[in-house]
Amino acid sequence: MMKKWLAPLVAFALVASALTAFSVAAAPDRAEAASGADFDAGNIISDKNFYDAQSMSLDSIQSFLNQQVPTCRATSGPTCLKNYSMDTTTRQDSGQRCGTYPGGPGQSAARIIYNVSQVCGISPKALLVLLEKEQGIVTSSAPTAYMYRSATGFGCPDTAACDAQYYGFFNQVYGAALQFKRYAATPTSWSYQAGRTNNVFYHPNAACGTKPVYIQNQATASLYIYTPYTPNAAALNNMYGTGDSCSAYGNRNFFRLYTDWFGSTTGGTNPYGYVDAATAGFQQVAISGWAVDPDSTGAIRVDFYIDGQGVTSATADIDYPHLAPTLGASNTRHGFSKVITGVAPGAHSICAIAINVMAGGNTLLECRSFTVASGAPFGYIDQVSASPATIAVRGWAIDPDVVDPVTVRLSIDGREVVTARADVDKPSLPAVYPGWGSKHAFTLTATGIAPGAHSVCTTITNVGSGQDTRLGCSTVQIPSGSPQIYLDQASSTSPGVITLRGWALDPDTVDPVRVHVYLDGVLTTKLTADVEKASLATAFPGYGARHAFTASLTGVASGTRQVCVYAINQGPGENAGGCVNVVGPQGPPALYLDEVRATDLGQVLVRGWSVDPDTVDPVRVHVYVDGMLNTKFSADLAKESLSTAFPGYGAGHAFSTTLAGVGPGTHQICFYAINVGDGANTVACSSVRAVSGAPAILLDEASSPAVGTARLRGWTIDPDSVEALRVHVYVDGILTTKVTADVAKPSLATTYPPYGANHQFDVSVAGLRVGTHELCAFAINVGPGENRAACATVTVR
Structure with missing residues (x-):
């Protein structure tokens, strides 16, 4: 098990009892006989059962312990668990994964188990099973000191001795629960993870192999981290005994004990879930959420009641990815969504009930209040903008009594100037206001408006019950005056070139403005600010995006240059602009x-x-x-x-x-x-x-120029010396002569200038018998390296 939790990413930790078939007495009166056929390696226990801290009260824990050992036979050693007590200290988890444990004198074993379950959020049932799985201490009528010292096996890997800092019953129970919380808090930091296929070992002996297991939930992943083996077929076939030499029993025993004592590890509980939203719309309500029954991976039914009356149901079979971390990536189709129509205007309550399957009962997920609207229309103004002689208002409007578009009116300075139907598509509306559809947006545009401040009001015309709705009024300024100009870039990134980028806009026109550029006081270029810059359309509604400009000034002398840029005014106002100094690139290469x-x-x-x-x-x-x-x-x-x-x-x-x-x-x-x-x-x-090592040697000629004579001619250079090398000549493996390669060969001085030309040798060996001979010239190495030879076969005449 991962009791040595300081190295979570590298080592599979081992459980003290992982390899023990089960050495304690069988549990009395099983709640349900465990069968190996029911063991699901990917779902040993559900998250709900494992983390259900409210599954047993303090009294029920004590009663359970009493039932396991009717008569305590302990004499000289520690007493039985039902009678055990010890002093504990208040403990605060620095990682805040468990709450503060309330220490005190003479706390019973039941009290310790209960308190730990509450502060750490681990089921007391799971802790009882863990204690029995590891040491058999729950059912022992004569427990040993060792059982209490290492009660949960925390800090006791299979491959090493137990860690003394975790000794003691309280330390063991608290340490194990905290460790399970660490696993859940950092699920991707451990060797086994939920929501993926993991290769789980059968046994510490790697030769026993592994089993691919899709771990469906965090509780199962945590059990594998704590005890990193899965039972093989032999262990499961003899559920209450031993298997073979490759059998490990820790997780099998956890499943078996829980089933014996408390029933199904994954079922036997009521469904649960959550209502995400209940949103009223046009004579309807849309409700959504999710519902799961722990007894089944299939979709369950959800019934809906409005004002206490059953109206409809839905199957929770929609993919709900948020359930993957707890139920597994392949078990997420448990979402529901239902639109209930024909709901009268007014205030209502809607309740969602998850219908149980197998053991358990139905669960009321939640009741939500909602109101189906009627009466005056409503809406929202998204934007009011002004451009030359123009005011535009954008927004949306809905009348709760109809699904049809309504009329919206625009007034300026108390005078109605334009009306429009709110029938433009706005895709976001149905999610917020279901039933009305998306075609309820509008744009009201008034032109010919004089410069200055104006009062602008927008009104929705009512349909059916209610009255017209004033969406809002605001003061809008029709712009006028001098242009704005801004330089985004004025720089020289290459010699003789200055690059300019910016934008210019005159409030009196939506047309592009003219821009004049001066270099060192001299007009250099004229351009039109008509390049598209999308952000301008947002910053200046009504003016569009085509007000940017770019320019490259070439042939610019090096050094610091003054660049001035001016936007040429139209209408009221005057030209606007400014100057910057630009330094061209210069300096050393x-x-x-x-x-x-x-x-x-x-x-x-x-x-x-x-x-x-x-x-x-x-x-x-x-x-x-x-x-x-x-x-x-x-x-x-x-x-x-x-x-x-x-x-x-x-x-x-x-x-x-x-x-x-x-x-x-x-x-x-x-x-x-x-x-x-x-x-x-x-x-x-x-x-x-420079290149170092063995000499280079090359034969230019190997011949028999006269009767009984062989000739070798070539050159040799040692990279470690410019001096002429010694050359030893062997005939048929016998040293015949020694020479110095110091004859001039002009081409060498050209090819290898520092070594010069005097590296040639020319050797004639006389007195040879007629026939074929092997002649080898050995260049004698200088410095690093070794002698090198060049050989040739010569037929002597």
Whole structure:
């Protein structure tokens, strides 16, 4: 079991009695004989039964204990559980998963079990079964000290000794209950989880295998975390005895004991549920919620009563995903929804009753009051907006006596100016006001309104009983005056370019306004603010969204530039605008080395990139090896990520080249990005060790130029030295001669500059018999590495 709960994500904890078939006396007078066929590995006990703290009173717990042991035979050891008592301390759970335990002197075992169940919300029945499953202490007429010391097996894994800090009856009962609350509070932190298929071991011996179990609820998941094994067929076939070597019994015994003592672990209880809403509408009420009977996973019936009279019923078979954490992801079709029509206007009460199946009785879920409206119409003004010479009002209106659209009137300064039918679709209305449909929205628009303040009132015309309803009045200002202008962006992200973004709006017109842009006091461009910007239509109702602008000023000199932007006024008012200073990108170049590594004799591969903020052109790069200039090049290769990282500069700023003439040993290689404009050169250095190891050797010729003579010609270089190497020549495996590879071969100086040309050897071996011979030239290694050979077969004439 997960008594060692400090590592919840990694270890399957083990139960002290998980492997014990059951060593205590059988329970007297079973409430129901347990059968292995009834054991559901995915639903060992329902959440309702496991967490039902009110399932037993203090007196009923004590009575139950008395019944289990009519005669206590304890003499020298501890007394039986029915007579046991101890002093307890007040305890507060720091994680607030259990309430405060009220400690006190001489508390009985029944009192401890009851108090823990109340403060932690765990069924007393579950705690009694746990005590019996772990130690057999409930039915023992002569319990041992060990039974009390580790009563619930908390802190006692199968694979280690019990933890002394959890010793004692009170500690054990409280600790186990708190642990079950921890499991429920953090369900995804443990190895076994409800609402998914879990591979549950049959036994600590992994060779016994696992069983895929869809765990349906948290209570079952918690039992598996506490005792991480499921019974195999052998254990279930002999429900009151032992199985085989791969049998574990902890969770089987929990199921068996609960069934023996209290009946079904998942059934035998009344249905339960909840009424989510009861909403009145047009001569109707809509009621919804969920209902479950613990005795069945099937949908149950829900009956509805209005004012005490049964009117209709519904089947709770609608998918209700919120039930997944408690009932399992495959057992969520328990929702109900019903619209009851023909309800007369006035105040009413509606009650929902869940109809029981199997054992138990019907459950009154809840009664709700509601009122079916009649009389004056009602509605809401969603928005009042003003634009040049125009006032618009949007909202919705319903008359409770009819489902048809009603008439809405708009008055300005006490004079009715426009009417409209509230027949525009508003999809959200049916959910709030069922029965009337969605076509009850309206828009009232009045034009030709003079600038200034106006009183605007909206009225709904009544139909049937009641009277007209004044939705509301407000003072509305028809705008006029100078335009507004705002710069969202004024920046230079690439050399010679300034980017402008913003918007401009004149209150006297809905048309786009003209915008003039000045650079350092000189008019540079004229444009129209007619680009769409959706937020403007919301911020300025009636004006629309096409009032934004963008502009790019090119050919701008580097440094700080003043940019002024003006919105050109229309009607009353004057031009509006302002100025900002924009600093173009400048400074030293950026330089980054992606790769610097030796690749061959005298060669180093270098890759990287460089960008100078003062220019979009490629940067010149100078490379120095050990302080000596080696090469120069332009960083002009394409690297697509650069165009994203440096907008406006393009991708052509990377470099990749091979440096030649790098001799043996470790070298300091420095790269200088040559600055353009403001700033200084940028340097980046890297320490590189040249290629090291065994020498290279190659045969250019293997021939027989004269009778009894063989010739070998080739070259060899050791990467660790520029000196000529020694070469040993073997004929048919016998050392024949030794030479130094110091003959000039001009091409070597070109290919391997630091090593020079003098690395060739030319050897003739005389006195050989006619026939085929194997000749091998061994280059003698210098420094790291080993000798290397080049061999050839020569036919001597």
